[in-house]
Amino acid sequence: MSYSDLQRPIIMFDMDGTLLDLAxxxxxxxxxxxxxxxxxxxxxxxxxxxxxxxxxxxxxxxxxxxxxxxxxxxxxxxxxxxxxxxxxKIQARIGCHQLLEQLTTQGYRCWLLTNADRAGLQLKLENIQLSPYFELMISSEELGHAKEDVEFWQKLQQLHPFDPARAVFIDDTVAVLKGAEDFGITQLFSILQPSSNKGVRVATEIPYPALDHLTELFDYLENSQVIDAKTA
Ligand SMILES: [Mg+2]
The missing domain is CATH 1.10.40 (Ribonucleotide Reductase Protein R1; domain 1)
Known part of the structure; x- marks a missing residue:
């Protein structure tokens, strides 16, 4: 991997309730x-x-x-x-493929970090095309800690070195975002409506900025401190 590749921000995604409909x-x-x-x-x-x-x-x-x-x-x-x-009944959330397509086209590196076990991840990947967009797909089962625990992030970083200051992480579960925050990731986003069968959550009750349509992430990326992939 070249130096310029390592300079690119990594966009880390949760799977269920973030990219896929939790319904x-x-x-x-x-x-x-x-x-x-x-x-x-x-x-x-x-x-x-x-x-x-x-x-x-x-x-x-x-x-x-x-x-x-x-x-x-x-x-x-x-x-x-x-x-x-x-x-x-497995479905992608609205904007999922549009977002992933645009991110990869613009040179962002995408990682899929799920608490689903390996068998659960496999089931979702067999039914929704996600694999082509990700350079890394990790089940917490492989690391021996759930994403809620700071140990998950420490283990992840040991195996796949990354700079937390250049990482963006999106997850619908507040306890998971808290684990990432404790580790040192600062650019954190939640999801306003993880399940299409349930109502929209109240944004002010979620302690992180929450996305509705997934492509809203671009508005944040444009204004964030993460160096644009094209100029890095
Ligand atoms: Mg989730």
Whole structure:
């Protein structure tokens, strides 16, 4: 890699709820899994919801939360299989491909950093064309820490050196953005409506600038301190 390549800003993206519509994941975890769990365990839907939502609450923001193998063992339902059954519902968020296309054309380096496990990442990549835009795609499962933890970012930097001052990171989860901020990334963006099935969040309640249409990122990049790829 040449010196000028290293000078280019890196745009780091979350996947679910940022580039892809979180409605799919909401549907799987809040609708399909309770139904299937009730069938498998011969209990009422209400009982399943109560059991599962209690598990969700306990494990949120941990690596286990993002592991389909963990959930399959824990609740006795093949969660990955369930996602494959409904894969036709996986959708990109509005502006996703337009943004990625323009960024790569303008010479920005793009990294995909997801808390989805490797199997979950594979499923999404099989259904939505994202791979061509990214020089790096990382599942937190590979690094052994969720993105919420500063250790994720330290490990990432050890394996793939980058300058936090020249990185931009976009993620719909505030706890994840906080982890990145603790590490030293300052140009952080959230997402106003991660799931098309849920309402738009109130921008003033999110402690980071929030994008609606993904291409709004260009307005920020033009005014930011990140050196333009074309002049670096
Ligand atoms: Mg997300």
């Amino acid at each position: 799919f994941d909401d549907f799987i975890w809040n609708h399909c899994l309770p139904e299937r769990h009730a069938q498998v365990h011969q209990c009422s839907l209400e009982q399943s919801q109560q059991t599962l939502f209690q598990f969700y609450h306990q494990h949120k923001h941990t690596l286990s939360w993002y592991s389909s193998a963990y959930w399959t063992a824990k609740v006795g339902v093949d969660v990955l299989q369930l996602q494959y059954e409904h894969r036709d």
